[in-house]
Amino acid sequence: MLARAILSGASQQIRNVATVGGNILQRTRCPYYYDTAFPCNKREPDSGCPALTGINRTHALLGASDQCVAVHPSDMCVALAALDAVVEVTGPKGKRQIPFGDFHRLPGNTPERDTNLEPEELITAILLPLLPFAKSGVYLKLRDRASYAFALISVAAAVDLAEEQIKDVRLAIGGVAHKPWRSQEAEQFLIGKAANAATFEEAAKIALQSAKPLAHNRFKVELAKRAIKRSLMLSAAGGVV
Amino acid sequence: MSKVMGAVNRKDGRAKVTGNATYAAEHQIPGLLHGYLVTASIGSGQIKSIDTSQAEKAKGVVAVFTHKNPPKIFKPSNNFISSKIYEARLPLSDAQVHYGGQIIGLVVADTFEQAKHAAHLVKVEYETQSPLTEFQKATFKEAPPFMGEELKFEKGNVATVNNAAVKIEATYTTTTELNAPMEPHAIIAQWQGADALTIYEPTQWVMGSQRTYAELFGLPAERVRIITPYLGGGFGSKAMPWPHGILCAAVARHLQRPVKVVLSRRQMTVNAGHRSETEQTIGLAAAADGKLMAIAHDVKSSTSPVDTFTEPCTRVTPVMYSAPNLRYAQELAIMNVGTPTFMRAPGENPGMWALESAMDELAWSLKLDPVELRLRNQTQEHQHQNLPFSAKHFTDCLKVGAERFGWKDRSRQVRSLLRDGQLVGWGMAGATFPALQGVATVKVRLLPDSTVHVLTAGNDMGTGAYTMVAGVAAETLGVSVEKVRVEMGDSQLPDGGMAGGSMMTASLAPAVIKACQDVLKSADCNDATDAWAALRQSGRAAFEATATSAPPEGEKKWAFQSWGAHFCEVTVDEEIGRLQITRWLSVMDIGRVMNAKTAASQVRGGVIMGIGQALMEECLLDPNIGYPVVYDLATYHFPSHADIPRIDVVFVGEPDLNFNLAGARGVGEIGITGVSAVIANAVYHATGKRIRSLPLTPEKLMADFRALTADETRDAQEMKELIASNKSHERVAGHSQNV
Numbered sequence: 001m002l003a004r005a006i007l008s009g010a011s012q013q014i015r016n017v018a019t020v021g022g023n024i025l026q027r028t029r030c031p032y033y034y035d036t037a038f039p040c041n042k043r044e045p046d047s048g049c050p051a052l053t054g055i056n057r058t059h060a061l062l063g064a065s066d067q068c069v070a071v072h073p074s075d076m077c078v079a080l081a082a083l084d085a086v087v088e089v090t091g092p093k094g095k096r097q098i099p100f101g102d103f104h105r106l107p108g109n110t111p112e113r114d115t116n117l118e119p120e121e122l123i124t125a126i127l128l129p130l131l132p133f134a135k136s137g138v139y140l141k142l143r144d145r146a147s148y149a150f151a152l153i154s155v156a157a158a159v160d161l162a163e164e165q166i167k168d169v170r171l172a173i174g175g176v177a178h179k180p181w182r183s184q185e186a187e188q189f190l191i192g193k194a195a196n197a198a199t200f201e202e203a204a205k206i207a208l209q210s211a212k213p214l215a216h217n218r219f220k221v222e223l224a225k226r227a228i229k230r231s232l233m234l235s236a237a238g239g240v241v
Numbered sequence: 242m243s244k245v246m247g248a249v250n251r252k253d254g255r256a257k258v259t260g261n262a263t264y265a266a267e268h269q270i271p272g273l274l275h276g277y278l279v280t281a282s283i284g285s286g287q288i289k290s291i292d293t294s295q296a297e298k299a300k301g302v303v304a305v306f307t308h309k310n311p312p313k314i315f316k317p318s319n320n321f322i323s324s325k326i327y328e329a330r331l332p333l334s335d336a337q338v339h340y341g342g343q344i345i346g347l348v349v350a351d352t353f354e355q356a357k358h359a360a361h362l363v364k365v366e367y368e369t370q371s372p373l374t375e376f377q378k379a380t381f382k383e384a385p386p387f388m389g390e391e392l393k394f395e396k397g398n399v400a401t402v403n404n405a406a407v408k409i410e411a412t413y414t415t416t417t418e419l420n421a422p423m424e425p426h427a428i429i430a431q432w433q434g435a436d437a438l439t440i441y442e443p444t445q446w447v448m449g450s451q452r453t454y455a456e457l458f459g460l461p462a463e464r465v466r467i468i469t470p471y472l473g474g475g476f477g478s479k480a481m482p483w484p485h486g487i488l489c490a491a492v493a494r495h496l497q498r499p500v501k502v503v504l505s506r507r508q509m510t511v512n513a514g515h516r517s518e519t520e521q522t523i524g525l526a527a528a529a530d531g532k533l534m535a536i537a538h539d540v541k542s543s544t545s546p547v548d549t550f551t552e553p554c555t556r557v558t559p560v561m562y563s564a565p566n567l568r569y570a571q572e573l574a575i576m577n578v579g580t581p582t583f584m585r586a587p588g589e590n591p592g593m594w595a596l597e598s599a600m601d602e603l604a605w606s607l608k609l610d611p612v613e614l615r616l617r618n619q620t621q622e623h624q625h626q627n628l629p630f631s632a633k634h635f636t637d638c639l640k641v642g643a644e645r646f647g648w649k650d651r652s653r654q655v656r657s658l659l660r661d662g663q664l665v666g667w668g669m670a671g672a673t674f675p676a677l678q679g680v681a682t683v684k685v686r687l688l689p690d691s692t693v694h695v696l697t698a699g700n701d702m703g704t705g706a707y708t709m710v711a712g713v714a715a716e717t718l719g720v721s722v723e724k725v726r727v728e729m730g731d732s733q734l735p736d737g738g739m740a741g742g743s744m745m746t747a748s749l750a751p752a753v754i755k756a757c758q759d760v761l762k763s764a765d766c767n768d769a770t771d772a773w774a775a776l777r778q779s780g781r782a783a784f785e786a787t788a789t790s791a792p793p794e795g796e797k798k799w800a801f802q803s804w805g806a807h808f809c810e811v812t813v814d815e816e817i818g819r820l821q822i823t824r825w826l827s828v829m830d831i832g833r834v835m836n837a838k839t840a841a842s843q844v845r846g847g848v849i850m851g852i853g854q855a856l857m858e859e860c861l862l863d864p865n866i867g868y869p870v871v872y873d874l875a876t877y878h879f880p881s882h883a884d885i886p887r888i889d890v891v892f893v894g895e896p897d898l899n900f901n902l903a904g905a906r907g908v909g910e911i912g913i914t915g916v917s918a919v920i921a922n923a924v925y926h927a928t929g930k931r932i933r934s935l936p937l938t939p940e941k942l943m944a945d946f947r948a949l950t951a952d953e954t955r956d957a958q959e960m961k962e963l964i965a966s967n968k969s970h971e972r973v974a975g976h977s978q979n980v
Contacts, residue, residue, distance in 0.1 A: 031870040035507065037282040038866065054863040055870045142817055142939060144857050146883035152939060219940035226816050
């Protein structure tokens with residue numbers, strides 16, 4: 001799952017010079033943030049968010065605020081979120097470990113802060129706990145062109161089956177929030193259920209139930225649900241893509 | 242002359258891949274200064290105040306120019322014959338801001354970084370008006386003629402056709418597209434005193450640029466030298482000076498120092514042209530046998546407040562299909578957008594998207610093979626000009642294409658082919674582009690070292706003109722292509738016309754042939770080998786001849802046009818809106834094929850650019866601030882390798898000797914025409930879903946899902962509140978320009 005997520009990111013040239021820490025620490029993507037012609041709360045706190053009323057086709061569905069609706073762009077991080085990775089950081093106060101789900105932040109009233117990394121802290125390791133059923137993991141990335149584009153929606157999913165029953169499951173979504181979005185509600189719902197299309201469809205609904213689409217990204221709610229269902233189906237069938 | 246040249250490798254290939262080809266911005270000039278543009282961050286309004294004091298004090302800054310201290314520029318006559326600029330308003334001419342990103346200043350410094358930094362320090366206050374950037378809210382009026390050609394026409398009476406077996410009417414849209422050449426727009430201007438100017442700039446029209454810059458600075462043309470040996474693409478956006486080039490040259494004169502200006506990708510989204518959005522309504526009426534009874538084509542496009550450019554979509558209407566009743570008209574609106582311009586197959590490209598989509602819809606309505614529908618309706622004459630087409634082989638394009646693609650084996654139903662769980666669809670569409678030809682002059686010299694030297698100011702925008710000229714000279718003189726050295730793209734050489742409108746080959750090749758024939762005549766020899774021997778015996782420095790291509794003799798008797806047909810296969814995963822193009826075939830009739838290799842590359846390049854238009858290219862503007870939300874080649878999507886299938890290209894037809902001595906009609910633009918229609922037609926076959934708005938993004942392809950418009954998704958009151966509470970709509974000083 002992780003390897004496939006990494007391979008789907010950026011371009012070959014960028015991957016060749018990229019680092020794991022750099023990937024985790026990349027800022028959220030939003031044209032209004034990157035272009036200094038526009039005001040942006042993330043770049044200049046309290047200057048306004050033109051994405052709210054502007055072109056917001058690629059923007060967040062979940063966990064956004066009136067201050068910021070940007071999304072985290074990484075593919076790798078979506079897989080790391082699903083795999084319960086731990087970020088080990090070293091700083092003036094010594095070493096500490098940050099569970100991956102707590103590493104990136106939601107925008108709230110401080111959209112200028114993307115992560116919980118403190119000043120002068122450095123990422124020194126990424127710890128990946130053993131997850132035997134990750135081998136049936138799936139990373140599905142949907143985007144506007146076949147390569148070198150950020151995800152409109154991406155899904156990292158892995159299903160652990162005992163007979164036809166779901167013993168354990170991991171589900172994280174990319175392209176929907178200010179951070180890689182792990183859907184524990186959907187995971188909880190799935191555990192113990194029969195692995196079939198109806199169950200997966202219901203799980204997808206649960207994962208998106210708090211979605212607040214903007215003017216141009218409504219399609220992403222439906223696309224995310226379909227991608228989740230597809231990914232869970234693929235993983236239950238042994239995992240490909 | 243009917244022999245096809247075969248496949249010749251690029252003469253300039255080695256120089257390009259080894260980095261020895263010097264592009265405009267790469268010229269090393271001693272004492273060079275660097276300019277960086279200051280651009281407006283509002284979409285409409287006036288500059289209330291502009292404070293350059295901080296910028297002027299910054300390290301390395303030599304000067305800052307704004308509308309308060311504009312350098313001297315003369316208004317040119319601004320027509321194609323004497324001089325033409327893309328944007329009639331001269332840079333820095335007043336305090337008005339007509340569109341987001343408009344140039345409002347230039348900072349000149351010792352280094353690029355210093356100039357860019359100081360550009361940030363310019364403080365601007367604006368009087369802001371709400372910009373008009375939404376096509377649906379614009380006011381449309383009848384479009385003026387396009388380069389002297391009326392964009393309205395009627396024969397018969399479309400309104401009275403009421404006995405048709407099938408009538409269809411549908412509206413097709415395209416979005417704002419960027420030319421986005423690989424080489425950014427750039428210029429180095431170097432004055433020799435106050436009355437002689439040398440310019441290094443990628444221009445598709447060296448001699449046109451020379452005349453225009455001469456007028457802009459009140460000089461005789463020969464006092465301006467334009468040097469453009471290489472261009473990294475232009476697609477219509479590099480034929481004339483843009484405001485940044487004019488400003489750079491004016492500032493260089495004022496400072497009496499050489500100055501370079503390179504546009505950032507961000508600046509290229511508004512300051513170097515684009516293809517306007519279009520909305521086209523096509524009405525077709527046909528008898529039961531498929532014979533067209535009426536064609537109606539109504540087009541809307543937009544332009545900027547500072548120049549007029551109409552996307553001439555209706556140029557395809559009178560040339561593709563015959564109908565006793567045929568009408569077309571175009572409307573144009575002024576919006577707060579940068580000035581649109583020519584972009585690969587201007588008019589023909591969006592025109593064919595609409596017409597070839599509509600023909601497909603008609604074929605399905607009639608339950609008729611779309612190939613057969615086109616065969617039955619093709620016209621042997623240009624229905625507006627009332628002239629027969631010379632050497633038209635559209636039938637061969639359709640029949641050879643259908644044969645090679647296996648068209649007869651297609652399924653006759655939509656949603657009827659499934660492969661690996663995905664829907665499969667086949668589509669086809671026609672392609673067309675007019676054959677244009679300019680007057681070009683070429684000098685050929687036979688030298689005693691057994692080489693040939695060909696010189697012309699006409700240039701190679703990356704298409705293969707160097708190779709074509711060398712090949713034609715080699716063939717005419719009876720020598721190998723390695724013996725020929727070609728020098729192009731310098732205004733000190735003989736006028737070689739414009740690399741635009743797919744006409745460079747048609748303009749140059751006849752002149753090359755004639756000059757080579759003349760040089761052999763002057764040597765009294767049959768081929769170059771004999772001539773070289775005679776030359777060495779004579780002790781002369783060279784045999785040389787200069788010849789000019791004349792406009793086609795048959796101009797009054799014939800209409801000249803190229804033809805083609807595309808066939809493609811797509812797979813659609815409709816649950817998740819994912820499309821892949823899996824097969825492609827293009828069959829083209831372009832008259833004589835001068836170089837099978839570079840010609841096929843031109844068609845492939847056109848197809849790839851068309852796939853971009855069909856699937857992903859879209860320059861969206863923020864509706865409130867009026868500025869594009871794409872800013873580089875990562876945010877403005879165009880196809881990656883993974884989006885492109887193998888593209889097979891086949892040429893049919895014969896040399897069009899009514900057109901010129903070489904029989905060549907040009908190939909730069911036809912490849913892109915019809916591409917988006919063939920893809921949408923294949924999507925319909927695969928899914929049963931007719932998509933009439935480009936690009937075909939995932940939300941439009943998703944089954945059982947209708948992408949709502951912005952207005953539908955939020956109610957008006959909620960939207961108003963959001964806008965009222967949003968500080969981002971108040972523009973503040975200090976936040977006032979972009980880089």
